[in-house]
Amino acid sequence: xxxxxxxxxxxxxxxxxxxxxxxxxxxxxxxxxxxxxxxxxxxxxxxxxxxxxxxxxxxxxxxxxxxxxxxxxxxxxxxxxxxxxxxxxxxxxxxxxxxxxxxxxxxxxxxxxxxxxxxxxxxxxxxxxxxxxxxxxxxxxxxxxxxxxxxxxxxxxxxxxxxxxxxxxxxxxxxxxxxxxxxxxxxxxxxxxxxxxxxxxxxxxxxxxxxxxxxxxxxxxxxxxxxxxxxxxxxxxxxxxxxxxxxxxxxxxxxxxxxxxxxxxxxxxxxxxxxxxxxxxxxxxxxxxxxxxxxxxxxxxxxxxxxxxxxxxxxxxxxxxxxxxxxxxxxxxxxxxxxxxxxxxxxxxxxxxxxxxxxxxxxxxxxxxxxxxxxxxxxxxxxxxxxxxxxxxxxxxxxxxxxxxxxxxxxxxxxxxxxxxxxxxxxxxxxxxxxxxxxxxxxxxxxxxxxxxxxxxxxxxxxxxxxxxxxxxxxxxxxxxxxxxxxxxxxxxxxxxxxxxxxxxxxxxxxxxxxxxxxx
Numbered sequence: 001x002x003x004x005x006x007x008x009x010x011x012x013x014x015x016x017x018x019x020x021x022x023x024x025x026x027x028x029x030x031x032x033x034x035x036x037x038x039x040x041x042x043x044x045x046x047x048x049x050x051x052x053x054x055x056x057x058x059x060x061x062x063x064x065x066x067x068x069x070x071x072x073x074x075x076x077x078x079x080x081x082x083x084x085x086x087x088x089x090x091x092x093x094x095x096x097x098x099x100x101x102x103x104x105x106x107x108x109x110x111x112x113x114x115x116x117x118x119x120x121x122x123x124x125x126x127x128x129x130x131x132x133x134x135x136x137x138x139x140x141x142x143x144x145x146x147x148x149x150x151x152x153x154x155x156x157x158x159x160x161x162x163x164x165x166x167x168x169x170x171x172x173x174x175x176x177x178x179x180x181x182x183x184x185x186x187x188x189x190x191x192x193x194x195x196x197x198x199x200x201x202x203x204x205x206x207x208x209x210x211x212x213x214x215x216x217x218x219x220x221x222x223x224x225x226x227x228x229x230x231x232x233x234x235x236x237x238x239x240x241x242x243x244x245x246x247x248x249x250x251x252x253x254x255x256x257x258x259x260x261x262x263x264x265x266x267x268x269x270x271x272x273x274x275x276x277x278x279x280x281x282x283x284x285x286x287x288x289x290x291x292x293x294x295x296x297x298x299x300x301x302x303x304x305x306x307x308x309x310x311x312x313x314x315x316x317x318x319x320x321x322x323x324x325x326x327x328x329x330x331x332x333x334x335x336x337x338x339x340x341x342x343x344x345x346x347x348x349x350x351x352x353x354x355x356x357x358x359x360x361x362x363x364x365x366x367x368x369x370x371x372x373x374x375x376x377x378x379x380x381x382x383x384x385x386x387x388x389x390x391x392x393x394x395x396x397x398x399x400x401x402x403x404x405x406x407x408x409x410x411x412x413x414x415x416x417x418x419x420x421x422x423x424x425x426x427x428x429x430x431x432x433x434x435x436x437x438x439x440x441x442x443x444x445x446x447x448x449x450x451x452x453x454x455x456x457x458x459x460x461x462x463x464x465x466x467x468x469x470x471x472x473x474x475x476x477x478x479x480x481x482x483x484x485x486x487x488x489x490x491x492x493x494x495x496x497x498x499x500x501x502x503x504x505x506x507x508x509x510x511x512x513x514x515x516x517x518x519x520x
Contacts, residue, residue, distance in 0.1 A: 289323025
């Protein structure tokens, strides 16, 4: 019985994925449908199916698994669409009890899928379980996640956050509205100096709304730093535009202003004007926003500054994100300020932020009934998240100082090693020291980045490669790129070390000893 229960849990993990909202479930169901020319009837049917599933906030996961492993079988064309057609015929007889008992019981073959007219999915689920768990020839990969002793960038919360969170909880302001949300926006405005702030559900949501705010449309080209986390480019695709990548500066790893200017001039000559530029502030440092802004202004191109990693960092006395027409911040779990998830859009153009806030609440008009003139999104931050974020802002200076101390200790203990270098911080920049990141010249040091990371991992120390450039990502294999050699070199030679502000000097020395032991 215990073995069967474990297997049931594995299957549940393979087949379903908890989503943020019923809207996300509907969107995923449409993706699963897999047809480029779904008729209106099929879209409605897919939404009905998604609504049933979303009542449990679950969606099938085989679509996302196929992106991860080509070994996952491809269902026959439009099989899910055919299932939806059969489902529509049975809708009058379906009730909430259709899903009772739960989808996954001790009897793994007794699922309601057959009753919903989808018997063939049962075999696919068996195959997905086999592939995802490594039980079969299709895949032999096993979960080898170590028991981390030191994490890369753990959340650092305390009594201040707890008090504000519990006060918000006791107030019963649980929804994406409330006094803590308003206060968080005001406190972010004070920190950044921005005229207006909209607190949102994620930094990616902020990027999406920022692109809409500056007028990016389907078919447009957007120039994006190639050395970045994928969300910077993914958001461009959400509006139907095409991300086009620009290499980074060899010293700072930020978007190369010279290459950007050359590319904007070329596009002006050829008539293929960029709709926007997205420059990313990396690892707690800040890009040369003033120069990038001037270049963009000269060519009439909006500038979005992705400061997801740079809350609390400044350049030339200006907070990260403020150089752009629009800036975005992130409060993900591993960031300098975490709200348990979340982000923000900032701008000195109050109208941009007001419209973004409107879109983030499903674009509902201020009338007693549900009235919508625009397509909206469920992107607003929750009041409880905002309460945690407020506590994090109060303790931010302490965390920045703690991470500065950790980087200084790394420089002391690793700086003497031949072939090692630290991410350069420009004189005009006051970073937040989010992640201490180094490069390794393998020929000089005597070990590769891969071998250093493996040694750290074996010791229970979480290190991480520098971001893989977007122009090297398979999903963007056909997208244009300007340069790329610098970012490729940084990716191949760079890694981030544990940087939590609560790390002790003994922990830093231990990490450095493991690091140094891999060299000559």
